[in-house]
Amino acid sequence: MGIKSFQGSRAEPEKVADLPISVSDYMSTDLITFSKEQTVFEVMEILIKHQISGGCVVDDNNKLLGVISEGDCMKHISDSRYYNMPMDNYTVEKRMTCNVETIESHMNVLDAAKKFIEHKFRRFPIVDNGKLVGQISQRDVLKAALNLKGQSWHI
Template sequence: MGIISFQGARSKTKKQDETLIKVSDYMTRDLITFSPGQPVMEVIETLVKHKISGGPVVDDNNQLLGVISEGDCIKQLNESRYYNMPIEDARVENFMAKDVETIDGNLNIFDAANKFLQTKRRRFPILEDGKLVGQISQKDVMKAALKMNSQNWRNR
């Protein structure tokens, strides 16, 4: 005689496939960008006005050249005071970070979260065919987590 289960039928929980949760689904596409010849003071004004901590630097063809951050701007302010150089002459290209790590828009959002933890970066630009198409930030990853069904988190 076989074993008889008295547990009854269990309803199948609908679990979202993690491989479908891509960076491109949560990245910001409408970006504030800067140009290499732009004055650093304009960048500072923009960062303060829009309450952002930095942004990508692109050329006329929207190709990524670097990233400029609050820290880069503060460094410039400090140097202009120390060397008694007029801040009005400072240009983005002289203070931006040029070695910029990007992230693939098709990357799983959980892998992106892991990359944030490993690199200690705040944001990653996303390129398609060499052109800037978006940016993913730590906050975007947290937004993705909030939108997911809480069931997914409990089963981990």
């Protein structure tokens, strides 16, 4: 009688090419955005209502114009008080940050982690062909790292 092996068949290891490794695999696409014509007060109300710390400013064609954050709103409040100016007539266009650093959706998510460290941002807009398509946060990159745990980091 021959010896039988009780060892089951082994699962094929996941191929690196099959792993979700691009920013597009982890970015958020359901974003709250702002227009440059909105008032800073409208932005403050939306930030509080949705419990977010900022958002992208886009035009009617979804082209990224800038970002506006809680910090931009705080500066507006502080400046208005300091200069004794009315607070309710300022638009996003006057307070938003322009020349925003972005990431492309095909970037490797681990390369995005390096960009977070270099720039010390909490999130980056994702732009393809000049249009806003999503956003990736530090938390999204952490989720990606957990999903890729045990794989080669040289993907």
